[in-house]
Amino acid sequence: xxxxxxxxxxxxxxxxxxxxxxxxxxxxxxxxxxxxxxxxxxxxxxxxxxxxxxxxxxxxxxxxxxxxxxxxxxxxxxxxxxxxxxxxxxxxxxxxxxxxxxxxxxxxxxxxxxxxxxxxxxxxxxxxxxxxxxxxxxxxxxxxxxxxxxxxxxxxxxxxxxxxxxxxxxxxxxxxxxxxxxxxxxxxxxxxxxxxxxxxxxxxxxxxxxxxxxxxxxxxxxxxxxxxxxxxxxxxxxxxxxxxxxxxxxxxxxxxxxxxxxxxxxxxxxxxxxxxxxxxxxxxxxxxxxxxxxxxxxxxxxxxxxxxxxxxxxxxxxxxxxxxxxxxxxxxxxxxxxxxxxxxxxxxxxxxxxxxxxxxxxxxxxxxxxxxxxxxxxxxxxxxxxxxxxxxxxxxxxxxxxxxxxxxxxxxxxxxxxxxxxxxxxxxxxxxxxxxxxxxxxxxxxxxxxxxxxxxxxxxxxxxx
Numbered sequence: 001x002x003x004x005x006x007x008x009x010x011x012x013x014x015x016x017x018x019x020x021x022x023x024x025x026x027x028x029x030x031x032x033x034x035x036x037x038x039x040x041x042x043x044x045x046x047x048x049x050x051x052x053x054x055x056x057x058x059x060x061x062x063x064x065x066x067x068x069x070x071x072x073x074x075x076x077x078x079x080x081x082x083x084x085x086x087x088x089x090x091x092x093x094x095x096x097x098x099x100x101x102x103x104x105x106x107x108x109x110x111x112x113x114x115x116x117x118x119x120x121x122x123x124x125x126x127x128x129x130x131x132x133x134x135x136x137x138x139x140x141x142x143x144x145x146x147x148x149x150x151x152x153x154x155x156x157x158x159x160x161x162x163x164x165x166x167x168x169x170x171x172x173x174x175x176x177x178x179x180x181x182x183x184x185x186x187x188x189x190x191x192x193x194x195x196x197x198x199x200x201x202x203x204x205x206x207x208x209x210x211x212x213x214x215x216x217x218x219x220x221x222x223x224x225x226x227x228x229x230x231x232x233x234x235x236x237x238x239x240x241x242x243x244x245x246x247x248x249x250x251x252x253x254x255x256x257x258x259x260x261x262x263x264x265x266x267x268x269x270x271x272x273x274x275x276x277x278x279x280x281x282x283x284x285x286x287x288x289x290x291x292x293x294x295x296x297x298x299x300x301x302x303x304x305x306x307x308x309x310x311x312x313x314x315x316x317x318x319x320x321x322x323x324x325x326x327x328x329x330x331x332x333x334x335x336x337x338x339x340x341x342x343x344x345x346x347x348x349x350x351x352x353x354x355x356x357x358x359x360x361x362x363x364x365x366x367x368x369x370x371x372x373x374x375x376x377x378x379x380x381x382x383x384x385x386x387x388x389x390x391x392x393x394x395x396x397x398x399x400x401x402x403x404x405x406x407x408x409x410x411x412x413x414x415x416x417x418x419x420x421x422x423x424x425x426x427x428x429x430x431x432x433x434x435x436x437x438x439x440x441x442x443x444x445x446x447x448x449x450x451x452x453x454x455x456x457x458x459x460x461x462x463x464x465x
Contacts, residue, residue: 243305253351290314354400
């Protein structure tokens with residue numbers, strides 16, 4: 001009885017250990033498919049919060065597997081101060097990143113294709129070796145049985161113990177071939193068997209060589225994947241450091257619209273149309289299709305840098321829409337595709353905003369100014385154009401300080417909608433609409449100052465996200 005109880009206790013302990021280990025294994029992500037994870041984590045598509053977390057785990061996993069990658073990451077971290085002081089140089093590295101990454105991914109794809117072919121060749125060779133081994137085993141057994149059963153009719157008794165005591169089958173054949181009583185048929189069979197064994201040894205050598213080549217190719221893939229991961233990490237660090245300085249650079253750039261007198265004159269010419277603009281009943285989403293980038297929301301980037309608007313991500317050429325009824329105050333054009341640190345802007349625009357418009361809207365009982373940045377070249381609607389909610393005012397691009405297609409949108413609350421016409425005709429060209437730039441802008445947040453105009457509106461509070 002005592003023995004049975006001990007066995008039961010042992011079984012419970014073993015089961016408990018098994019369940020514990022199973023949970024541990026289940027909780028860990030499988031990163032063995034490094035190509036999948038590298039493609040996911042270094043691609044251009046925005047990642048969800050969960051995917052970002054997994055990619056960080058993958059980076060840690062790859063770093064733990066590679067001293068080279070670990071040292072490279074440490075080196076990049078040590079360069080942060082230099083990066084913040086020389087954004088232009090490191091920005092160029094970021095611009096080169098995608099082309100270099102694409103080239104490496106192409107090489108990885110070629111290597112993976114070669115690996116797939118090599119794996120099939122190894123699989124076929126392994127199958128051949130197994131089949132040969134089976135044939136040799138069958139032949140060995142037949143010969144042994146034949147020699148044993150032939151004892152009575154052949155003069156092998158005096159040699160059989162010697163033959164059957166051979167240390168290897170090669171020895172067996174060598175000794176057996178020296179026995180004159182073995183028939184020519186048996187000698188031929190054993191010769192064929194010796195040839196099979198020789199071919200088997202050659203196949204095994206070839207198999208080892210092919211497996212070594214395969215291991216080299218796989219290591220080369222991992223090396224290139226690590227290189228891409230290091231480049232991606234560097235790009236992220238450069239962007240983080242740039243984001244910390246971006247608002248400062250904007251504040252140092254153009255702050256006033258060009259030729260404000262012409263704008264005021266244009267508004268006076270369309271006074272009748274301005275008076276006819278009625279307030280929209282609510283807000284219209286500013287992008288025909290898209291979403292607010294989770295890492296580039298209003299007031300601060302995820303990395304901590306100041307960010308005074310929200311980035312609406314959408315495909316190049318996606319229509320940008322008027323969020324209410326109003327008029328285009330300012331329109332700036334002339335910039336091609338931008339890049340991190342590109343300050344391109346036409347006369348009278350916000351630094352780094354690329355092709356952009358500033359519009360004045362009546363929405364519910366409020367007067368609002370809205371800035372749309374990074375538009376596709378030649379798509380910003382002309383200043384002086386009266387628009388209604390949902391009208392197309394331009395297209396999504398990536399002009400100015402942009403690393404991908406999106407529109408940076410800022411919203412300013414300017415008071416009562418009753419002041420619409422007067423404000424349009426007497427606007428002084430201030431592109432911050434009285435809300436200042438850089439850290440001073442944070443003292444003009446509507447959520448913080450009780451909606452005292454002028455103040456900045458958080459776009460997420462209007463459009464969600």
